[in-house]
Amino acid sequence: xxxxxxxxxxxxxxxFVPLKLTKLHVFFLLLISILIIALVLWIxxxxxxxxxxxxxxxxxxxxxxxxxxxxxxxxxxxxxxxxAGLSLGTVIVDSNPSSSITGNVSYLGAEPDIRSGMNNDxxxxxxxxxxxxxxxxxxxxxxxxxxxxxxxxxxGELSFDLSQTRIASANIIxxxxxxxxxxxxxxxxIANLQAGSGKIxxxxxxxxxxxxxxxxxxxxxxxxxxxxxxxxxENGFHSADFDSAGIQTVFKIGKSDGGFELARY
Numbered sequence: 001x002x003x004x005x006x007x008x009x010x011x012x013x014x015x016f017v018p019l020k021l022t023k024l025h026v027f028f029l030l031l032i033s034i035l036i037i038a039l040v041l042w043i044x045x046x047x048x049x050x051x052x053x054x055x056x057x058x059x060x061x062x063x064x065x066x067x068x069x070x071x072x073x074x075x076x077x078x079x080x081x082x083x084a085g086l087s088l089g090t091v092i093v094d095s096n097p098s099s100s101i102t103g104n105v106s107y108l109g110a111e112p113d114i115r116s117g118m119n120n121d122x123x124x125x126x127x128x129x130x131x132x133x134x135x136x137x138x139x140x141x142x143x144x145x146x147x148x149x150x151x152x153x154x155x156g157e158l159s160f161d162l163s164q165t166r167i168a169s170a171n172i173i174x175x176x177x178x179x180x181x182x183x184x185x186x187x188x189x190i191a192n193l194q195a196g197s198g199k200i201x202x203x204x205x206x207x208x209x210x211x212x213x214x215x216x217x218x219x220x221x222x223x224x225x226x227x228x229x230x231x232x233x234e235n236g237f238h239s240a241d242f243d244s245a246g247i248q249t250v251f252k253i254g255k256s257d258g259g260f261e262l263a264r265y
Contacts, residue, residue, distance in 0.1 A: 052088050052132070052155050054176045054198055060089065060134040065106040070139070072101040072116040072125045080147035080167075081124035082139060086156050089135035093149070094161040096140035101125050103140050109133030141165050146187070153177055162189070163205075163265070173254070174198060182265065183208070183249050194254030202251060203265045209245025210262070211238040217255035224261045 074080055080101060084091060096102055101123075105112055109131025116125045127137055132154075141147070141162075149170040151158060158172055159180045170191040172179055177198040183189045185205045193200050194217070204210055213236045214220055220236070230237040242248060253260060 054155055054157070054178060057089060057134075057155060057157050060108070060136075062106050062108070062134070062136055065108050065134075065136070066111065068105045068107075068111065068114060070101065070103045070105060070114060070116070070125060070127075072123055074099050074101065074123050074142050074145060078121075078123055078145070080141060080145050081119070081122055081150075082126075082141065082147070083124070083150040084127040084137055084139075084152070085129055086127075086135060086137065086151070086153040087129040087132040088155045089137075089153075090156060091137045091139075091151055091153065091158045093139045093141065093151075093159070095143040095164040097143055099142050101139065101141055103138050106136040106138075107131070107133070108135070112137075141167070144186075178258070179256075184247075186247070188248045190250040190252075192252045192254070193256070195256040195258060197255075197257045199258030199260070200253065200256045201261045201263075203263050204249050205247060206264045207245070208247040208249045209239050209242035211242055211248070211250045212236040212262070213250065213252045215252065215254045218253045218260075219257070222256070222259045223253075224259065226263045 082093070082101065101116075105114060105127060110133075112130055112135060113128040114126070117123070125139070129135060143164040144166055146166045146168050149160070149167060149172065151170070151172045153174040155176045156174055157178045158174060160170070160172070161182045163182045163185045165184055166187040167184055168187070168189065170181075170189075172181070172191065173194040175196045177195045179193055179195045179198065180201045181191065181193070182203045183191075183205070212223070225237070229240055231240055236253075239245070
């Protein structure tokens with residue numbers, strides 16, 4: 001069975017933070033429906049089958065896994081695009097000092113579909129799961145490059161240390177997931193996050209202005225913020241200095257039954 005993922009729209013954020021549509025986003029407009037369809041199927045299947053849970057991810061043994069290295073060269077002035085669709089397992093994304101997207105894909109079942117190249121002059125790396133036996137994607141993005149992330153998982157631990165990157169936007173959604181994000185230290189950032197029955201943990205720079213926008217699926221009573229210096233509005237919360245902050249970070253929070261935590265670094 002082959003698993004497909006479609007990613008949600010980045011532009012749903014534009015009512016809160018003005019964004020200029022560039023070639024970077026064109027690539028994702030072709031992927032809008034995959035994740036939504038996958039999550040609907042996952043919910044349907046989970047109701048009738050004993051599917052793995054997030055607890056099972058922690059017990060996966062990759063000692064016998066096969067491995068495929070990844071490497072995509074990036075020009076100094078180019079943005080980067082990473083898209084990944086995972087059935088069961090772990091995604092770890094951080095940065096490296098080179099001008100390449102590097103990393104490794106480990107898998108216990110069928111080899112994931114790994115593609116890289118150029119799309120409208122924008123370099124990309126795309127990884128798509130082909131089984132639910134367990135996979136681990138460890139990806140290192142070139143530091144100081146702008147770009148965008150699109151990551152979807154049915155069940156998975158998803159960890160993103162973007163502190164040394166200039167990644168501008170991200171869509172990270174899981175049906176049952178533990179999502180951890182450290183946002184960029186030197187540039188503004190906007191992200192759509194949903195952990196389903198799991199938990200979301202965020203870290204943002206000390207001097208960043210923060211806006212939290214929650215959907216109807218979010219439960220604000222489970223939000224644990226870093227301090228009380230927030231202003232409540234009709235869509236969520238924002239820090240008192242958001243409008244004047246040199247770095248603005250926006251998170252749109254969906255369903256995360258395991259809770260939501262925000263801290264500074």
